[in-house]
Amino acid sequence: MTTAGKPVNPIRFLQEMSDQLTLRIRACLEDTHESGWSESKVHSDYDVWLLYEGSIDIRIGESVHRAEAGDLVFYYPHVPYTASTNEGRTRFMFVHFDFGIGDQLRILDSLPLAGIVPGGGLRDEISLMRQSYEQRRSRKSGIADLKLKGAFTLLVARVIELYEAGEYVGVFPGRLPRQSRSKGLSSLQPVFEYINRRTHLPLRTKELADAAGLSEKYFITYFKQTLGMTPSQYIYQLKMNKAREYLYQRNYSIKEIASLLGYPDPYSFSKSFKAYFHVPPSQFV
DNA sequence: GCCATCATATGGGCCCTTCC
């Protein structure tokens, strides 16, 4: 997890906040088009296409990108595009979805994922996705929607993983107009670093605001706008995730963990832990 | 976009008792 002093990139943030992430599929359908088909659209949510057959040219601004059969196309919200088929029939699955934390439904905007992901690195995940989709379509499983969501979560996670490994970087523009006015996660980078260096100490919002170079009140508003949670909620979740890890390691007493996480005593830590996990730390593992 | 004020809610420190 977090190493003291090490910068928190958006992927590390996703990992640390994974308990709180929500992925909501708004629509998942297949489409078939003959050559000559074209559409110009702007979506209000994330949109992924899994191309089964044929190829599609996607124009965004002045640039044109070609997706071939097997590729995945990832669109970010509010980005106008024109898609058109080439020779022969084109078949693809499209998925509209939200991916976020709390009120913030566009948490992926901090990562350059929008673009055409070569299918080679996604073969297993796409296969599972198609299988789950087919089960839902044929109503073979009573929990098909849940399986589809699981498969799609794996697929999105794999795209993020490819980006993290340096094997893929999206080339489509991907910022919401509203967010382009703000500085996003990058301006909170000093705050994440500050928090990571001091998880063993009590942290005050005022200190974090100073680290960000903002007034305390504006910092809270800005933080919540960017991450969908308040600074104290973020720190609380971070500490609880760390507490869980320490307990799994079985190397520390409750008292030691309380101290490692900046709690003045084990009572306060225990109270916080139970409020979060609904189980006292002694019974957690 | 940024900041200030104010009322209210909440977290956390401390202490004590109880339980195992």
Next chain:
DNA sequence: GGAAGGGCCCATATGATGGC
């Protein structure tokens, strides 16, 4: 002895609102 749980109280965080 270590940990849980509850009560009280205070400091701090937060939300609402409005101004520049």
